[in-house]
Amino acid sequence: MATAAELANDSGSPADPLDAFRGEAKAWLDENFDPALRGKDNAMSAVDGPTEETPAQRKWREAMGAKGWGVPTWPKEYGGGGLSRAEARVLQEEMAKIGAWNPIGGMGVMMFGPTLLEYGSEEQKRQHIPDIVKGEVRWCQGYSEPGAGSDLASLQTFAEDKGDHYVVNGQKTWTSGGQWADKCFALVRTDKSQKHAGISFLLIDMDAPGVETKPIRLISGQSPFCETFFADVKVPKENLVGREGQGWEIGTRLLQHERNSLSGGSGSAGRMNAGKTVPDIAKKYRGTDAEGRIDDAELRTRIIKHEMDQRAFALTLRRAALEAKGNAGPSAATSIMKNVGARITQDRAELNIEIMGMQGLGWEGEGFSEDELAQTRSWLWGKAVSIYGGSSEIQNNVIAKRILGMLDHQ
Known part of the structure; x- marks a missing residue:
C-alpha cells in the first residue's frame, strides 16, 4: 500500500497533504474493512450488555486498534493514531463512504482516556491507554451515590489511607455497564473535613475482592446500570490519579469530555432503525401522496x-x-450541546412513536416486528438522555453560571 509521502502528482510535486492522506486512508480501509460488516455496530456498545464478537468483528477491531485509528488524534506514543484533527475528519469521511464503523469505544474512549492523558502520570498513561486504544478493557464510572446525585460533592465513599494502599468502603449507583466492566474510575473521599477538596480520583479493579454489582432494571426492560458496593477493597496507591484532593477538578474535567461525547445524541434512542430517517419511517407507516411526499x-x-x-x-x-x-479540549459550552442533543434525540423518538401509531407501542407478542418492539424500548430509554451525564437542570445551572456569568441571588 502506498504511503501518503509516495502519493504525488505526475509532475513530481508533492500532493496536497490531506489529499495524500485521503488516498492512504481509503487504501487501508479497502484492505482491512470487511464489506459484510456494513450496518453492524460496535459489539461493546450495546445498551443491554456487550455482545459476543464475530471473527470478522474481532479482526476489524484488532486492525483499527493496531493502527490507532479508533482514537485517531490520541498520541502515537501511547498507541493512538497521532493524526491531526483535519486528518481525523478525512478518515471519518472515508469510513462513512463505505459504511465502516469505529470498533473502539466505551467510557475509556469517551471520558477516561482523554482525562488520563491530561492528568495521569507517565506510568499510568503507558499502563492504561494502550488497552483502551485496542478496545481490550472496559471501564465504568463510579460517581453518583444514593445520597449524592445532583450534589455529587456530597459523596461519602471513603478511601482510608493505609500506607502503600487505600481501603475503600461505600456505594455507587447508576454505574453504567458496571456489571461488565474490568475497571472503574471513581471519585472517593480521602478527607472528611473538606467537601470538594476532600475528594480524590481513584482507579479500582472491578474483580478486586470486596467489589459487588447489582443490576438495576429500567422501565425499558434493560439493565444497563447497576449499584456498585465496595467493602474493604484494597487499592494500590499508584492508582491515584493526580494528587489527593484533586479529584473534584479531575472529575469535573472528565464530565466535560462525557458531555462532549453525549452531545451528539448517540444513545440507543438513535440506534434503532439504523440507516432509516424519520421521513423513511413516516412514508412506511403514513404513506405518500401522488407526488411521493x-x-x-x-x-x-x-x-x-x-x-x-x-x-x-x-x-x-x-x-x-x-x-x-491546541489542547484546550471541551469547555462549559458542552453543557449547551448536551442539552440540545438530548432534546433532539427525544424529539426523534417521540416523532417515530407517533408516526408508527399502535405499532410503536408494542411490548411483546405477535403483531409487531422486531424493529417495532425495539422502538418502544428505545423511546422509553430515551427519557434518560436528559438525566444521565448530568440532568438538563444541572446543565442549565452550568450554562447560567459559567457561560452567562449569572450568580446565585439569595
Whole structure:
C-alpha cells in the first residue's frame, strides 16, 4: 500500500497533504474493512450488555486498534493514531463512504482516556491507554451515590489511607455497564473535613475482592446500570490519579469530555432503525401522496423542522470541533450541546412513536416486528438522555453560571 509521502502528482510535486492522506486512508480501509460488516455496530456498545464478537468483528477491531485509528488524534506514543484533527475528519469521511464503523469505544474512549492523558502520570498513561486504544478493557464510572446525585460533592465513599494502599468502603449507583466492566474510575473521599477538596480520583479493579454489582432494571426492560458496593477493597496507591484532593477538578474535567461525547445524541434512542430517517419511517407507516411526499402536510412540516434542527446541530458540533485550538479540549459550552442533543434525540423518538401509531407501542407478542418492539424500548430509554451525564437542570445551572456569568441571588 502506498504511503501518503509516495502519493504525488505526475509532475513530481508533492500532493496536497490531506489529499495524500485521503488516498492512504481509503487504501487501508479497502484492505482491512470487511464489506459484510456494513450496518453492524460496535459489539461493546450495546445498551443491554456487550455482545459476543464475530471473527470478522474481532479482526476489524484488532486492525483499527493496531493502527490507532479508533482514537485517531490520541498520541502515537501511547498507541493512538497521532493524526491531526483535519486528518481525523478525512478518515471519518472515508469510513462513512463505505459504511465502516469505529470498533473502539466505551467510557475509556469517551471520558477516561482523554482525562488520563491530561492528568495521569507517565506510568499510568503507558499502563492504561494502550488497552483502551485496542478496545481490550472496559471501564465504568463510579460517581453518583444514593445520597449524592445532583450534589455529587456530597459523596461519602471513603478511601482510608493505609500506607502503600487505600481501603475503600461505600456505594455507587447508576454505574453504567458496571456489571461488565474490568475497571472503574471513581471519585472517593480521602478527607472528611473538606467537601470538594476532600475528594480524590481513584482507579479500582472491578474483580478486586470486596467489589459487588447489582443490576438495576429500567422501565425499558434493560439493565444497563447497576449499584456498585465496595467493602474493604484494597487499592494500590499508584492508582491515584493526580494528587489527593484533586479529584473534584479531575472529575469535573472528565464530565466535560462525557458531555462532549453525549452531545451528539448517540444513545440507543438513535440506534434503532439504523440507516432509516424519520421521513423513511413516516412514508412506511403514513404513506405518500401522488407526488411521493409524506401524506400528511402537518406531519411533513414537523418532520422538516426536526430534520433542520438535527442538521443545524450537526453543523454546530462540527464548527465547534474546527474552532477548538491546541489542547484546550471541551469547555462549559458542552453543557449547551448536551442539552440540545438530548432534546433532539427525544424529539426523534417521540416523532417515530407517533408516526408508527399502535405499532410503536408494542411490548411483546405477535403483531409487531422486531424493529417495532425495539422502538418502544428505545423511546422509553430515551427519557434518560436528559438525566444521565448530568440532568438538563444541572446543565442549565452550568450554562447560567459559567457561560452567562449569572450568580446565585439569595
